[in-house]
Amino acid sequence: MLNPFAQAQFVMSCAELAQCPRDGRPELAFSGRSNSGKSSALNALCGHKGLARVSKTPGRTQLINLFELPTGERLVDLPGYGYAKVPGRVRQDWARMVGTYVEQRTSLQGIVLIMDCRHPLTDHDRQMLEWVRNGQRPCHILLSKSDKLGFGAGKNTFLKVRRDLQAMGVSAGVQLFSAQTGQGLDEARAALWKLLPSAAGLAIEIAPSL
Numbered sequence: 001m002l003n004p005f006a007q008a009q010f011v012m013s014c015a016e017l018a019q020c021p022r023d024g025r026p027e028l029a030f031s032g033r034s035n036s037g038k039s040s041a042l043n044a045l046c047g048h049k050g051l052a053r054v055s056k057t058p059g060r061t062q063l064i065n066l067f068e069l070p071t072g073e074r075l076v077d078l079p080g081y082g083y084a085k086v087p088g089r090v091r092q093d094w095a096r097m098v099g100t101y102v103e104q105r106t107s108l109q110g111i112v113l114i115m116d117c118r119h120p121l122t123d124h125d126r127q128m129l130e131w132v133r134n135g136q137r138p139c140h141i142l143l144s145k146s147d148k149l150g151f152g153a154g155k156n157t158f159l160k161v162r163r164d165l166q167a168m169g170v171s172a173g174v175q176l177f178s179a180q181t182g183q184g185l186d187e188a189r190a191a192l193w194k195l196l197p198s199a200a201g202l203a204i205e206i207a208p209s210l
């Protein structure tokens with residue numbers, strides 16, 4: 001598959017929701033706890049090593065980073081969450097900003113939730129899924145760093161997360177993903193691309209004419 005995210009380019013960082021553009025362009029947002037592999041996943045999806053910063057100090061930034069695709073649609077890197085050293089006030093600010101964004105941003109087309117496959121569905125992930133449900137957002141979950149688990153353990157995790165989501169009443173795509181080995185990369189690109197409105201347009205363009 002042609003990589004529809006290959007030409008993503010950094011546009012701007014926003015410290016507040018009010019700074020985010022109000023042009024109504026469709027957005028796909030990436031969320032995950034600090035160290036979940038969110039930056040690595042974004043870089044792998046876009047095939048661009050330095051696009052999102054892979055941080056060694058989780059929780060360092062609380063910025064919303066925006067990337068633009070040639071279609072004009074955007075990828076939105078939401079600030080990571082759940083880092084123990086972050087003070088309570090910062091956590092509250094995070095919850096207000098990200099919760100409002102996920103529940104209310106009209107241009108938001110879907111959420112990509114990144115969870116380390118060895119520690120899925122933390123309290124923060126569950127909070128995010130509640131916002132996803134409140135906002136009635138499509139959601140695709142990447143169980144990241146799947147290279148850290150063997151085949152059987154990975155499959156069990158996948159099945160358990162799917163069961164837990166069902167029990168929570170959340171409807172979301174789930175898959176194993178490794179930025180390191182590329183496991184699940186094509187599947188993720190295809191699933192995420194489908195969440196964006198111009199997917200239909202591109203499908204027509206690249207489909208061989210009959």
Ligand code: GDP
Nearest residue numbers: 034035036037038039040054055145178179180
């Ligand atoms: P973020 O804080 O969620 O943006 O996470 P990062 O992308 O910065 O990754 C956190 C750590 O996990 C880094 O040390 C990465 O090298 C590592 N990591 C990310 N993705 C993978 C993966 O697919 N496999 C393995 N083994 N490590 C990964």
